[in-house]
Amino acid sequence: MRKIIWMISVSVDGYMEGPDREIDWHMVDDELHRHLNGWLAGAGGFLEGRVTYELMADFWPTADQGPAAPPTVVEFARIWRDMPKVVYSRTLERAEWNATVVADVVPAEVLALKARPGGDLVLGGADLAAEFASHDLIDEYRLYVHPVVIGRGTPMLRPSDAKVPLGLIETHTFGNGVVMLRYERRPLGPLVIGDSGHGSSSGQPDGLGHRTEGA
Numbered sequence: 001m002r003k004i005i006w007m008i009s010v011s012v013d014g015y016m017e018g019p020d021r022e023i024d025w026h027m028v029d030d031e032l033h034r035h036l037n038g039w040l041a042g043a044g045g046f047l048e049g050r051v052t053y054e055l056m057a058d059f060w061p062t063a064d065q066g067p068a069a070p071p072t073v074v075e076f077a078r079i080w081r082d083m084p085k086v087v088y089s090r091t092l093e094r095a096e097w098n099a100t101v102v103a104d105v106v107p108a109e110v111l112a113l114k115a116r117p118g119g120d121l122v123l124g125g126a127d128l129a130a131e132f133a134s135h136d137l138i139d140e141y142r143l144y145v146h147p148v149v150i151g152r153g154t155p156m157l158r159p160s161d162a163k164v165p166l167g168l169i170e171t172h173t174f175g176n177g178v179v180m181l182r183y184e185r186r187p188l189g190p191l192v193i194g195d196s197g198h199g200s201s202s203g204q205p206d207g208l209g210h211r212t213e214g215a
Helices: 030-040 050-057 071-082 107-115 126-134
Strands: 004-011 015-017 045-049 085-088 099-102 121-123 140-146 166-173 179-185
Touching (some): 004 126, 030 071, 045 050, 045 126, 121 126
Parallel strands (some): 004 121, 004 140, 045 121
Antiparallel strands (some): 004 015, 140 179
C-alpha cells in the first residue's frame, strides 16, 4: 500500500509561514528545487486544501512560459499540471488541472485511495495535515527545516493530546543550510532507546507552496 507523506517547509522555531502568511524566508535554491522535482515527479498524487490548491493554480500552470523561467521551474510546472490532485474543500464546486474536489476527509475513502496502485501521496498544508493526523492517516513526516528563526507565525503543528511515535529514516543537509528530516510513523509500543531508524545522513514556492487551508 502506498504512503501518505506530509511534506512541509518549516523554520527552526517551528513555523511554516510568518504572521502575514509570508514565506519569503523559504530558501529554495537550484539544488533544493532539483531535489524536490526529482522526488515529486515520482509521486502518485497531491492532497491539498483549497488555499494550497488556489495558490499553486495561480502560478504553476503558466510558470514555464516565460523565456527567463529556470529549468527547475519549467520542470515542476509540468509535474504540477500533470499530477493527479485531490482538493479538500466544502466551497469549491470544481477544480482544474487534473484535480478532483472532495468535501470531507473520510478515513475509509483515504484508505481506498492509498490501496490504489501508483506512487505515494503527498500531503500539503497545516490544517489539512492536522485533520489527516487526527485520523492517524499520515505515514511519513518529511520536514525541510530552513536555517532561520522568524519568531511568530503559523505553527507547523496544532496543540494536541495525541502522541505519535516516529522513527528517523533519513536526513540530508543541502548546501544552503536547509536540512531534510524524514520520520516514519511507528506502531504504538515501548520506545527502544537508540532505535532511530535506518536512514543515512549527508551533509519561488517549493513543491507544494505550503499554506494553511480553508474550506
